[in-house]
Amino acid sequence: MTALSHDAWVAVSRAALRHNVQAVRTLLAQGTDRPPQMIAVVKANAFGHGAGETARIMQEAGVGFFAVTTPVEAWELRAAGITGRILVFLPPLPDQADALVEAEVDISVGDEEGLRQTAHAARRQGKTARVHLKVDTGMGRLGILPADALPLARRIAAEPVVEFAGLYTHFARALEKDPTPTRRQFAQFQQVARQIEEAGIHPGLRHCANSAAMVRFPEMRLDAVRPGTALYGQYPSAAVPRTLDLQDTWRLQARVVAVRDVPAGTAVGYGGEYVTRRPTRLAVLPIGYADGFTVAPASVTSGWRGVRTLLRDLTGRGPGVSVTLHDRRAPVLGRVAMQVCTADVTDIPGVAVGDIATVPARRITASARLPRIYED
Template structure:
């Protein structure tokens, strides 16, 4: 039986995911709640499937960026608490109220829309008030937090469950700015408390801050990156061992035997030095292969690394060459990556044929969300997105 009916898919190792969950829990005090962040399709792992796994292992609070991400979780049968981070429009808020989601209020407008929707549905809505302490994205300033908190607290339709902020540079070398953000949050909490308002969940730590500043864990931490098996960038202590649950796989479409001196790809950017087998793999730019999330360099050293990588790639240096994995070994992608294919150079006697499984280094957040995910436990397929059987625990043998 083939693992998946199409020619490319993402495998999610449930055992690795659970390992990471338990590693994160080992950092937390008994009274600190874990909010598992599943934004951006659970960082590429698949939001619904990942939520089902985490819920089975005791996670009872999730968070996403946009309401539509939360709607997807509800449609997938996730009934636990879900916090929506971003402000939303009137229709989205109405649907969120109807589905029992927890909303962020970051302005008077957010408060008004939430209150009006709650009253129309005659339904209490839980609110987390967002304080902007320096990220500059959205949130009420600390000096206006008390005013808005009072409105929410005394509104008959709203419940002020949480208060939170988001750190701008938890991984920076100097902790001073993060500490100043934390102090602003604490002063806001003190001001609310002195006015008889104390939300049940005060939270500020993302994955990086949770590792670096255990004294800031408070009532809850928001963890996404660590659950996905990735250590946060920056000056963050590596306190726990993580496992990578993500594998992007594909089946070879065709195999060509090419003599020495053959050109490969658009503009003939690569020429074989010896006779080779060329495997055509159905993964390309459209799937995220060869793409990088590039932002403005944060330092001269960052700029140097970007330039070095480009030069190394142009010179076909092995360290900078994209490679796929077949079995336990890696083999180079040659020539320009196509929109939906790439060419892999193999030794002339390599045992490869159409249908051979290849692991491709597509970054998880760049992979298209519509590529199906297969959830693997103890080496067996237990669920696949869109699978008619689709029942956790109905294990089937994985054949590659």
């Protein structure tokens, strides 16, 4: 069967990924002869970039430690040939512990039961399991409460088939302008770390800084940092200083499949909600809400404003929805359908079938059906 060319795809820049890894590495080296270790976060399919290949690119750039959310994500990285260390943020389910120990990944522990399951799996396989004790300092999801951390740390240190590989927490509000909540969490975490160390226990790598905290609060970098967003060329929020030289790594693109001229008064799209006001040239693109189009990145919003923005995006009815063709903005007319949208190219000369449009979309919602094409 003859191979088909792609009509829509995600273009990922290898060069930009390598550049951003080096930019973070340069930041971490400032003012110290012992920079913290980088734990590259490749969760959620590497933020929509394709986890296996993205991790390979970073591994070739010298990254030796990765982090993901789920045990399945860790297993997929191993299957993709990633040999470096992998930290899994979620605790394993009872039937997942054996596979994680076998894959030699770093396992998060936040309670006695998680430690017990991990130790049993290690004994069954005759291996030593690496664990990181997660402390809940304010996120309210997972981890041991600070007051209960020391007894669990003692249990970890006393377990012969377990290596105490790390101690960590996660910041709930590092993206916000007010640093007070993050500083409060950090102080709690530092207190827990001191208590454990004063008990004669070495907790391995201490880490708490995501991309935002890594840039904003150098004192929070500790033994390791966990950048995610920054590695993909984006700043997490407006509160984060633009001190890193980052390059964009990701573009959603689609080829024009049809160009049509229609008269004024033509209804476009489902529901006939848009009617042309003039003779209009339309470019039809094979991209829609099933692919993540109209769920575009935006500034952090809250309350009803945020809800309205999300609903507007999800329905494809918001003002300003557009694509880029020939380096010019082409407004999308009518509703964005499941896999098709229509753009107004009346004022963009020379648009033809096969031309490539760049489409805004939130990276992690871009459909897995879209191939990831890696470019240098």
